[in-house]
Amino acid sequence: MTSAEQVKAAHRSAEEIGRTAAGPRPLPPLGHQRAAADLSHVDTTLSNGLRVLAVRKASVPMVELRLWIPFAGDDRMHAATAEVLAETVLTGTARRDRVEIDAEVALIGGDLNTGVDPERLYFGGTALSEGLPTLLDVLGDVLTGATYGDAEVARERERLIERIAVSRTQPRTIAREALQKHRYGDHPATREVPQAEDVAEVTAEQVRALHNASVLPRGAVLVLVGDLDPQEVPAELERALGGWKSDRSAVVLPPLPELTGGNVLLVPRAGAVQSQIRLSAQTVPRVDPRYPALQLANLAFGGYFSSRLVENIREDKGYTYGAHSGFEFTGDTAVVNVDADTANEVTAAAYLETRYELFRLGTVPPTAEEVESVRQYAMGSLVTGTSSQSGLAGQLMALASNGLGIEWLQSHPERLAAVTADQVAEAAAEFFAPGRFTGVVVGDADLLAPKLAALGVSASEKD
Template sequence: MARATHRSAAQIGRTPAGPRPLPPLGATRDVPLPDVEQTIVANGLRVLAARNPSVPMVEMRLRIPFAGSAPDHPAVAEVLSSTLLAGTASRDRVTIDDQLAAVGAELGVHVDPERLAVGGSTLADGLPAALEVVADVLTGATHPDAEVLKERERLAERIRVARAQPSTIAREALQRRRFGDHPITRELPTSAEVTAVEPGTVRALHAASVLPEGAILTLVGDLDPAAAIGLAEKVLGGWTGGPARVLDAPPALVPGDLLLVHRPGSVQSQLRLSALALPRADPRYPALYLANLVFGGYFSSRWMENVREDKGYTYGAHSGIEFVPDGAVLDVSTDVASDVTAAALLETRYELGRLVAVPPTAAEVDAGRRYAVGSLLISLDSQGGFASTIANLAADGLDVRWLRSLPARLEAVTVEEVAAAALEYFAPSAFTGVVVGDADVIGPKVRALGGVAGP
C-alpha cells in the first residue's frame, strides 16, 4: 500500500484548473451578545451588568463626567487621577494594592476633558472586595500631600517628554484648529501647570467633581446581573452628591484652510485633516462608516493603497470617526518625510476628491462591509472589549440592541447610500486641519498647493 504524500497548504488550495474558489460569505444579520441589565440607583449612578462567563473574571468600567472650565482644571485633574488610589482614611496605598491583589484585581485611572475613568478587572468571586475598594477611594480618597508632590513631579516629567513628540504637537494644533479654545482641546496640561498643583486643590476638586449622579458603572463577566447590580447599589450607596459636570458640546467644525505649524528642524511632517461627521445614532451612520473604510479606514483602502503601497510616502495612513459631545468629526492622519509633504498632501486631496467624483464600487463597499462586521465581532469577543463598547455606547444614549443590529444595518446599506455619504462628508472643501513640520523646508511647496495658511 503506497504511503500518502504530504501536501502543502498551497497544493491543497489548488486544483488542476487553478485555485479552489472560496465559498461566498454569508450575511451576518445579528451579533450573539448577552443581555444587559441596568438600573439607576438612588444616588444617580447608572449601573449596567451583563453575564459573559467565558473566564471567571469580571471587567469593571466606571465613567464619571468630569468637565471643568477653570484654567488649572486639566493639571489638577491629572494629579487627581494619579493619586486617586494613593490612600484613604482607612487604607494606604500599600493596603489598597494588597487588597486588590488578594482577589486578582487590577485597577487603573484615566482622565480627559470629558471624563474620569476607573477601569480594570477582578476574579469573579473578588468583585465585592474590589467594589469596596472603589467605593472607599471615591468617597474617601485623601490624596496625601507626599503622594501629590511625588506624582506631580513624575507627571511633569512625563508631560515634558510627551509635549516634545510630533504626534502630541499635531494633536494639540488640530484640536485648536477645529474647536478653538473650548475645554475639549485641553487634553494635556503643561509641565509647569502640573508642578504648580497643590494637594489642597486636588482634594477640593475631588469633593466638588467626583460625583455619582450621571456616572455609569459597567460590569461584565462571570456574574449574575441582578445580583451584581444589587451589590453595586449596596456598596456604592454611600457615594452621594451631584450632578457630575458634563462637558458642553464644542463649536461645530468650520471648513477652511489648513494651518501650517512650524516645527523647526523636523525631518518629518504630520498631516491632520478633519471634517464634520455623523454620530452613531444617526441613521446614515452605517453609510458614512463604510465610506470611511473605502477611503482610508483600513489597510486595503484607497488612500492607503495610494500613499503607502504605490507612492511609498508613509508607513501608515488612517482615517476614522471621532466622537465628541453631541457630534462627531472625521480624522484623516498620516506622517511623512519632509521632502514629500506637499506630494502627500496633494495625493490626500486627490483621494478625497476621487471618492466624491468616482464613487465607491460595489466590490469596494462589500469588502469594507466584511471588514466592518469581522472587526466588530473580534472586538466584542472578550469580556473587556464588550465591557468597553457598551460603556461607551451607554454614554451616547445607546444600548446593546444598537450593537446587535449593526451588522444588519451595514448589510442593508446600498452602494448609492455610501456614494451619497462620500459626496456630503468627504469633499475636500469640507475639511480643515493642520500640517506640522519645518515651515522653512516644506512651506514653499505646501503653500503653492493653495488652501494653506500660516508661516
C-alpha cells in the same frame, strides 16, 4: 547557484501564490455573520443617579469594570489638577493606604487604574468573578474617601511633570495639540496635556476640593462585563457605592463648535525630518440613520488596511508607513479624522494624493464589490471586538457614554447589512468632500511652505 540565489528562485510573489494553472485561486465564500452580542444584561440607574450596565459574558471567570465620570472644567488650573487627581486617587483612603489598596486588588487576581481627559475621569478594573465584591468595595472607598496625602501628591506631581516634558517632544502629541487648537480654539476640549508649570502649582488641597466638587455619580456610567448575574448587580452596587451620592450632577463638557472646512494650516516645527498631516471634518453621530453608510464610506476611504488611501500613499507610492481615517466622538459631536506621517520631501505629494482620494471617493464612489468588502470587514470587526470581556466592556462604555446601550450593539449588524451601494455613495459625496475638511500639517516650514502654499495650505504666524 548560491544559497541566496536559491532562496530568490524559490520565492513566489503574492500574485503567483494566488494563481493556479486554471487561473486565479478563488476565495472561499464568507460564512454567516453571528450577532455582535446576544447576552443577558441589565441597564438601570441607581438611587444616586449612576447609570449601570451589567452584562453576563462567562467566557472566563473574570469581570471587567469601566467607570466613566463626566469631568469637565473651564478653570485655568482644571486640566493640571485633574491630571494630578487621576494619578493620586488610588494612593490612599481613610481605610486603606496605597499598599493595602494594591494588595487587596492583587489578592482577587485583578487591577484598578485611572485616567483623565478633558471630557471624563475614568476607572478601569478587572477581578476574578468571586472577587467582584472586594473590587467594588475598594472602588467605593476610593470614590468616597480618597485622602490625597500631601506626600503622595508631591511625589506623583513630580513624576507627572517629567512625563509631560517627554510627551511634549513627541511629534504625535505636537500634531494633536495643533489640530485641537486649530479646530476648537480655547475650548476646554483642547486641554488634553496640561502645562508643566500649571502642574507644578497644584496642591493637595486643590485636588481634594476638585474631588469633592466633581467626582459625582449623577450622570456617570458604570459598565460591568463578565461571569456575573446581571440581576444581582444593582443591589450589590447599592451596598458598595451607597455612600457615593450628591444632589449635583457631574460636569459635562460644553458642546464643541461645528467644524467648517477649507482652512488647512501649516504649523512650523523647525528641524523636523517628518511631517504630520491631520485633517478633520464634521460628520454625524451613531444615532443618525446615515451613520451605517458613513461608516462603510470611511472604511473604503481609509478605515482599514485595504482602503483607497492606504493603497495609494502607502502601498503604491510609499509616502508613509501608515495612513488612517476614523471617527472621533465627543459628547453628541462626531468628526472624521485623517492621519498620515510622511518624510518632508514627500509631504506635499502625500497631502495632494490625500485630497485626490477625498475627491475621488465622491466622484467615483465605492463599487458594489468594495461596499461588500467593507461591510464584511465592519461586521466581522464588530463581532471580533466584542468577543472578549474587555472588548465588549470597552465598546459598551463608548456607547453608554453617549446614551446608547447593548441594544444598539445587537442591532448594528442589521443596519450595516441593509446599507446599499447608493447610500454609501451619498455618504461619501456628502461627508468626504475635500472642502469640508480643515486641519494642520506640522513640519519644517522652511522646507514645506512653498509647495504646500501652492496646494492652499496657509502658513501659521506662530513659530
